[in-house]
Amino acid sequence: MFKKDFPYFQNSQIIYLDNGATTQKPKSVIDSQVEYYEKYCSNTHRSNFGHANKATQEFENTRVILKDFINASSKEEIIFTKGVTESINFIASSFAANFKTVIISSLEHHSNIVPWHMQGRSLGNGLEVVNCNDNLDFDMKHFEQLLKANPHSFVSVTHISNAFGKIHDIEAITKLAHSYGAVVLIDGAQSLAHMKVDMQYFDCDFFAISGHKTFAPTGVGAIYVKEKHLKELKPYQTGGATIHEVDFNSSTLLDSPYKFEAGTQNIAGVIGFGKALEYIDKIGYENIEAIENSVYTYLNEQLSTLPDIIFYNDISDSIGSRSFNFKGIVHDDIGILVDKMKIALRVGHHCAQPIMKKLGVKGTIRVSTAFYNNFKDVDALIVALKKALDMLKD
Numbered sequence: 001m002f003k004k005d006f007p008y009f010q011n012s013q014i015i016y017l018d019n020g021a022t023t024q025k026p027k028s029v030i031d032s033q034v035e036y037y038e039k040y041c042s043n044t045h046r047s048n049f050g051h052a053n054k055a056t057q058e059f060e061n062t063r064v065i066l067k068d069f070i071n072a073s074s075k076e077e078i079i080f081t082k083g084v085t086e087s088i089n090f091i092a093s094s095f096a097a098n099f100k101t102v103i104i105s106s107l108e109h110h111s112n113i114v115p116w117h118m119q120g121r122s123l124g125n126g127l128e129v130v131n132c133n134d135n136l137d138f139d140m141k142h143f144e145q146l147l148k149a150n151p152h153s154f155v156s157v158t159h160i161s162n163a164f165g166k167i168h169d170i171e172a173i174t175k176l177a178h179s180y181g182a183v184v185l186i187d188g189a190q191s192l193a194h195m196k197v198d199m200q201y202f203d204c205d206f207f208a209i210s211g212h213k214t215f216a217p218t219g220v221g222a223i224y225v226k227e228k229h230l231k232e233l234k235p236y237q238t239g240g241a242t243i244h245e246v247d248f249n250s251s252t253l254l255d256s257p258y259k260f261e262a263g264t265q266n267i268a269g270v271i272g273f274g275k276a277l278e279y280i281d282k283i284g285y286e287n288i289e290a291i292e293n294s295v296y297t298y299l300n301e302q303l304s305t306l307p308d309i310i311f312y313n314d315i316s317d318s319i320g321s322r323s324f325n326f327k328g329i330v331h332d333d334i335g336i337l338v339d340k341m342k343i344a345l346r347v348g349h350h351c352a353q354p355i356m357k358k359l360g361v362k363g364t365i366r367v368s369t370a371f372y373n374n375f376k377d378v379d380a381l382i383v384a385l386k387k388a389l390d391m392l393k394d
């Protein structure tokens with residue numbers, strides 16, 4: 001029903017089920033890119049001629065849209081980045097570097113693991129990992145033990161696992177962490193495409209956002225920073241557009257958010273991000289969540305009919321991604337075969353090697369849906385998987 005809004009689906013016969021990697025872009029987003037480059041291409045916050053002002057206005061408009069979208073308290077709390085990877089690297093290096101302990105979950109993406117390693121942390125040496133049970137649920141008891149043993153730590157956990165679709169209870173995690181004096185960053189890379197997020201309700205200190213996983217262009221994202229941390233937060237890059245006054249002895253910086261956005265930004269990307277959020281608003285999260293839940297449930301039911309399928313979690317508290325393997329079959333082989341049948345899904349470790357190792361697998365087959373996917377897509381996937389399994393069993 002919504003595929004008509006996405007030119008990709010008019011130009012391609014592919015059944016796109018790799019939304020965890022990136023989402024398709026609606027026409028309004030694509031048009032905004034062409035319009036910027038064809039009609040008012042100019043830098044922001046610098047020049048004062050007519051369409052340069054329009055570029056600045058449109059760019060800043062996205063900040064306001066995003067602020068309202070996630071229910072932040074002010075637009076100063078919204079800092080644009082390249083995406084979640086840059087958002088986490090920024091906070092890791094500038095705010096969290098001196099915390100004695102960083103606590104992450106077992107389901108983290110490499111983007112929320114490697115930045116901590118780069119600070120010389122390893123398991124038990126500045127880095128702690130919350131266990132999960134056999135259904136990949138976050139172990140609150142273990143979390144509390146870690147918080148008790150390491151008060152005032154930095155907690156950095158994903159909202160939704162990209163590999164397994166597991167949703168963490170952010171409100172509960174944040175509440176518990178705060179009661180032990182911890183500061184909380186949430187990796188929201190997989191969140192906005194699937195569900196409403198609310199900074200007042202979550203009450204987290206930082207929330208990392210990916211544009212390209214939210215129907216916006218690649219190379220754009222943001223970090224929400226709770227107002228009370230803005231003064232303490234140091235930029236991790238500086239230069240043009242961040243300064244108030246410079247001489248050869250010293251520089252004084254602008255206030256947030258500008259002091260954190262050094263150099264020319266991804267202007268078209270940020271403008272497109274605003275259009276993507278407006279598009280989501282038009283569809284409405286009530287609709288998005290209802291469609292996604294029904295397609296995700298149907299996907300699970302249909303996959304469950306396939307012989308020798310192995311799941312790693314049930315679908316409780318999960319959305320978007322469904323990961324599985326087939327007994328005796330190499331996941332890469334399935335990827336190669338279904339690709340020939342025009343099914344786009346992802347096979348591999350999904351940038352989550354530690355949890356794959358814990359499960360004793362090299363990788364999985366991951367189907368990841370968005371609200372434009374439908375039952376027909378699932379039916380086509382099942383036909384392709386059956387064919388692939390038949391070929392591999394011969």
Ligand SMILES: Cc1ncc(COP(=O)(O)O)c(C=O)c1O
Nearest residue numbers: 083084085109111162187189210
């Ligand atoms: C959970 C999670 N965190 C972080 C990232 C990195 O996000 P970005 O591509 O916006 O840097 C991804 C991307 O796959 C992800 O799924």
